Amino acid sequence: MLKNSATHYGSVARTLHWLTAVLFLLAYIVVYYRQWFTEARTPENWTALQLHLSFGVTIAVLVILRVYWRLTNPQPQPEPGSALMHKAAHFGHLALYAVLIIMPLTGYLGTGVATEYFFLFDIPKFEDTWLFQTLVANTMGLSFEQFEAPMDFIHKEGGAYLVWVLILGHAAAALYHHFKLKDRTLQKMLRPK
Ligand code: HEM
Numbered sequence: 001m002l003k004n005s006a007t008h009y010g011s012v013a014r015t016l017h018w019l020t021a022v023l024f025l026l027a028y029i030v031v032y033y034r035q036w037f038t039e040a041r042t043p044e045n046w047t048a049l050q051l052h053l054s055f056g057v058t059i060a061v062l063v064i065l066r067v068y069w070r071l072t073n074p075q076p077q078p079e080p081g082s083a084l085m086h087k088a089a090h091f092g093h094l095a096l097y098a099v100l101i102i103m104p105l106t107g108y109l110g111t112g113v114a115t116e117y118f119f120l121f122d123i124p125k126f127e128d129t130w131l132f133q134t135l136v137a138n139t140m141g142l143s144f145e146q147f148e149a150p151m152d153f154i155h156k157e158g159g160a161y162l163v164w165v166l167i168l169g170h171a172a173a174a175l176y177h178h179f180k181l182k183d184r185t186l187q188k189m190l191r192p193k
Pocket residue numbers: 024027028031034035049052053055056057059099100103104105106107108109110111112115155156157159160163
């Protein structure tokens with residue numbers, strides 16, 4: 001079934017969830033491969049950066065579809081649990097949605113090169129857009145370097161610490177539900193029925 005039911009996430013929600021999770025992992029792998037294993041100004045260094053940007057932009061597109069689908073579809077019933085547990089899950093998921101929006105956004109806004117999207121076509125860097133000129137340069141009176149610094153800070157510090165903690169906590173909670181509480185939380189996201 002495409003849509004969610006009372007007991008399961010539908011195939012659209014499941015595909016978007018797991019595809020995003022895989023893209024997240026790939027975005028992390030390539031960016032740390034670039035930082036730890038490549039020399040500046042080599043072809044591998046450039047390719048790894050461009051793959052990071054491309055995975056990130058894809059996540060941004062998926063999250064738009066995902067938020068639309070989330071808002072127009074009923075949610076499966078939560079598993080039995082305390083009010084506190086349900087609140088924690090709710091705010092945890094909200095925080096993950098925030099990450100899914102803030103990471104690609106700060107990544108794009110703070111990047112000083114164009115994205116060669118999977119080497120198929122170019123997406124101009126923010127500095128070269130009409131929005132940057134009108135809003136940031138003319139209205140706020142900021143140079144790209146001044147604007148980029150806080151974006152980079154959020155993207156890099158957030159990405160290196162906070163985001164990992166949230167995702168690991170999220171995955172650990174799913175496994176705790178599955179193996180310890182033995183409820184259907186994980187199955188809802190894995191199985192069609
Ligand atoms: C959900 C999507 C994304 C995640 C999880 C993510 C995560 C990260 C992480 C963990 C780093 C390394 C932080 C560090 O230096 O310790 C990083 C660096 C970076 N990201 Fe992203 N990013 C995402 C999307 C994007 C997008 C869409 C762009 C631009 C279009 C982008 C541009 C960059 C750039 C330019 C760097 C610096 C690369 C380097 O110094 O080697 N990111 N990102």
